[in-house]
Amino acid sequence: MAKHRRTNRAPSINSIGARIPEEQGLRLAATSRDDAKTFRKSPRTHVDDIAVDQLASAMKAKLAEKRKEGAGGWDNPLECSIERLAQLMAEALCKGKLVNVANYAAMLRARGASEQVVAEHAMRAFLQGSRETMAAKAEQLERLTASLSNIVHDQVVVMQAAWIEWEHGRGADDAMGWIHNTLCGPGHIPDEDAPYGMEAQAWFDANQSNPMPQCFCGRPSHIGWMKQGFCSEAHYAEAKVRATTNSEAPA
Structure with a gap:
């Protein structure tokens, strides 16, 4: 069966092709072909590009803000060395200032900084910061x-x-x-209703910073023997008798 080409068929009297000039109809037909670019969707921007563009905008805004404050000179070796930029980048990272980190990285890249030099001086800044933190904690202690x-x-x-x-x-x-x-003064008068609130020895035994093991009767202890605790001389003696009896019992 012979194939009918669209261009060979006369337009229907009711079609849009019969109601518009021939030249306009040809342009309309061209836009409907598969290879037409007029209505083709633009490719979707990759998430990587979006992230980089957003960071770049934030970086530029931060640099503009710093320029208004009078900062500058990063591109002049006489004013700011590569080593100093690497240290500043490390310090910014420790503070969580990601936009500043990116800006310092961009400056180092623009200056053609050696990766080894950047790594060495950034690490020195990390270690110095660690020492300062330890010193501050030691002073606090x-x-x-x-x-x-x-x-x-x-x-x-x-x-x-x-x-x-x-x-x-x-x-x-x-x-x-x-x-x-x-x-x-500080409100440390013992509460009489608290456990052992009216027993001096038991109160001390129960509330000291490093109490002994509890007595077998459940009370706090102040007598120790064989990794055991006893609340009284009577319970201590009872435990010794039991231990002696058990050791002398025939196997």
Whole structure:
């Protein structure tokens, strides 16, 4: 069967081709062919290009801002060395300033900086920053240690003053005043309803910074033996008897 070409068929009387001039019809037909470029969709921008374009815009804005502040000279070796740019880039990275990192990287690339030189001086900046951070933490720790040492010292002095008052001064009641004032100020008077709030030894045993293992009866301990803790001499003696009996029992 012979193929009918579109150009050989006469347009229908009702078609658009019959109602427009022949030249305009040819142009319309050209735009409908597969190889026509008039209505072809432009290729989609890749996400890589979008990310780079966005960063570039941010970089330019940051540089413009710095120029208004009077900054500049990165392109002049007499004003700013490659080593200094590498250090600044490393410092910006440690601070999380990504746009600044990109700008310093662009400057280094424009200056033709050696990768080895950049790596060496950036690493030095990292190490220097690490040392400064460690030094700051050490200083903070020293201040904290000194503060805690002063607190402990003052607590000991209060106890000594209370003892002096009791032994050489106005007696136990006034001696107790020293201790009461020390606890009352920061709100450390024991609550009577708290566990062992009315038992001095048990309160100390339960609330000291490094308590001993709990007694087998469940109470806090102040007597230790064989990695065990006991709340009283009676329970300590009982445990020793059990241990001796078990060791003497026939196998």
